[in-house]
Amino acid sequence: AQSVTQLDSQVPVFEEAPVELRCNYSSSVSVYLFWYVQYPNQGLQLLLKYLSGSTLVESINGFEAEFNKSQTSFHLRKPSVHISDTAEYFCAVSDSGNNNDMRFGAGTRLTVKP
Amino acid sequence: DVKVTQSSRYLVKRTGEKVFLECVQDMDHENMFWYRQDPGLGLRLIYFSYDVKMKEKGDIPEGYSVSREKKERFSLILESASTNQTSMYLCASSAWDTHYEQYFGPGTRLTVT
Numbered sequence: 001a002q003s004v005t006q007l008d009s010q011v012p013v014f015e016e017a018p019v020e021l022r023c024n025y026s027s028s029v030s031v032y033l034f035w036y037v038q039y040p041n042q043g044l045q046l047l048l049k050y051l052s053g054s055t056l057v058e059s060i061n062g063f064e065a066e067f068n069k070s071q072t073s074f075h076l077r078k079p080s081v082h083i084s085d086t087a088e089y090f091c092a093v094s095d096s097g098n099n100n101d102m103r104f105g106a107g108t109r110l111t112v113k114p
Numbered sequence: 115d116v117k118v119t120q121s122s123r124y125l126v127k128r129t130g131e132k133v134f135l136e137c138v139q140d141m142d143h144e145n146m147f148w149y150r151q152d153p154g155l156g157l158r159l160i161y162f163s164y165d166v167k168m169k170e171k172g173d174i175p176e177g178y179s180v181s182r183e184k185k186e187r188f189s190l191i192l193e194s195a196s197t198n199q200t201s202m203y204l205c206a207s208s209a210w211d212t213h214y215e216q217y218f219g220p221g222t223r224l225t226v227t
Contacts, residue, residue: 006156009154032214034215036218041123041220041221042220042221043118043204043218043219043220043221044157044204044206044216044218045218046215046216046217049215090156090157094214100145100162100164100170100208100214102214102216104149104156104157105156106154106155106156107154107156
């Protein structure tokens with residue numbers, strides 16, 4: 001079965017600084033990869049996903065993630081963060097042949113300070 | 115847009131009570147899931163269902179049961195609530211034609227006293 005490790009439980013940054021949230025996965029089969037965001041007192045929302053094709057995927061609010069098969073990573077980046085990006089971010093992986101088995105990381109709490 | 119709703123945002127129950135958490139989705143998704151979310155542990159799958167009246171155990175099914183009598187509704191039941199079931203409960207749904215991307219409800223924060 002696949003698994004996900006998010007390497008940082010908390011990431012504090014100042015507004016307009018760049019940020020990287022790290023995610024590594026393990027799987028013996030081909031995978032789909034996801035980043036979800038959870039704002040305070042809300043459910044999870046999909047931020048972006050990698051299914052196939054270009055290894056660089058982008059969200060509408062300026063985040064991007066790159067699938068690196070050799071390093072089994074799917075790190076999330078943003079060149080300049082805003083206060084409103086403060087949230088918890090979850091990396092998730094599913095087996096592309098058994099999509100009901102989605103595994104989530106423990107989450108990274110991003111706090112953007114003014 | 116997919117909408118997943120959960121019956122309560124906050125719930126306080128006493129030890130030993132029977133607790134029902136309801137989840138409804140409006141997009142005709144075949145798959146539905148119940149997770150619990152605890153700090154530092156991420157999301158852990160309790161049960162999922164891939165069709166009406168079908169259910170599969172997830173990673174932590176002990177102390178829980180589920181019911182899916184209609185495609186749009188998936189219920190989580192705590193037969194006898196205990197304090198270690200105090201948690202955030204998240205419902206999700208997915209479908210094959212969206213690569214099984216999961217859509218989440220707002221969550222129910224359950225406190226068992």
